[in-house]
Amino acid sequence: MPPRPAAPTEVIDRLRAAGCVFAEDEARLLMAAAGTPAELEHLLTRRTSGLPLEQVLGWVEFCGLRITVRPGVFVPRRRTGLLVRRAARLGRPGSVAVDMCCGTGAVGAALLSAEPGLLLYAVDIDPAATACARENLEPLGGRVLTGDLFSPLPRTLRGQVDLIVANAPYVPTDAISRMPPEARLHEAHVALDGGADGLDVQRRLVAAAPEWLAPGGHLLIETSAGQAAQTVETFARQGLAPRVVRSKALDATVVIGTA
Structure with missing residues (x-):
């Protein structure tokens, strides 16, 4: 070469x-x-x-894929590769999967790349994010919806979802001002702000998930090492059997809960 x-x-x-x-x-x-x-x-x-490099280029490499990134949309982080790898082990042809708080749809795209037979839905509350996610997911067969957590999903999916993956906002509100300017100035606030302790969106997501999960279905949420114990407690309170997986190389933490 x-x-x-x-x-x-x-x-x-x-x-x-x-x-x-x-x-x-x-x-x-x-x-x-x-x-x-x-x-x-x-x-x-x-x-x-100060614009993030990925937004300047219009793309980011994520899990071996070139993901389209539009201005103002959360840029996928390398650490989220752990979430993808763990979720990919659980997906099967015909499995119903939801990429919650999808941003660019990078996680969903990576899952569809690993298992094209997934029936994948992606949801985000930010219309700018879902417009970007459609560019990444619709060519792969994913369906993208705009709304708050589970609200835009078809009611027929209740109790039928095999896999929910989420890189939900988990930055404490007071910590956003200490983030690099590329993030705090050029990514949507709603994609970063997890409330006072960073776990507000996680709690809402975990509380609603059991209604949507099929028996034996899995919920996977990216969190931080310092927040993992609280995330585990939240899973357990909602009847989901939790376990924590970590990657030192990626500086990543994921909590997996099984219905």
Whole structure:
């Protein structure tokens, strides 16, 4: 394989001056995306103004897929690969799955890539997110709905869902101001804010899930290491048998509950 071409020093220097830690890698991606010097300048200006690289490029690599990312929509994190891997072990052809708080639909897309036979629904309260998710999921056969948690799902799915996966907001409200500016300034607040302790959306989701899960169905929620014990307690209170899985490499924590 030939070596990757070096990015011009000027581009790298401007990215470094703007605080981009991986300036050389970002420079190569921006140069590859730009068809002309004017386009490169436009992309570079957007990035150095603080816009997330993924929103500048219009895509992010996630679990081996290129996921479309639109302005204002939550950018999938690498750590969420743990949620995908654990959920993929549980999906079967014909299983009904729900990607809750779906954002770009990255988790659902990765699950459909692993098991195309899933009957997958994706839900988010933010219309900008579901518009983006449709671009990623509808070509794969997923159905995207806009609304608050389970409210937009067909009533016929009650008691029929085999798999619910959720990267629901879990940042405590007071902690949002300490997040990197790419997140707190350029991603929807509703995709970050989990309430005073970060677990408000999780609690609502877990409380409603048993009504929708089929016998033996599974609910998987990404959480933080510090919040996992509370998430486990919430699962147990709703009659879901919980277990915690962690990945040190991804700095990721997932709680799995079985009906």
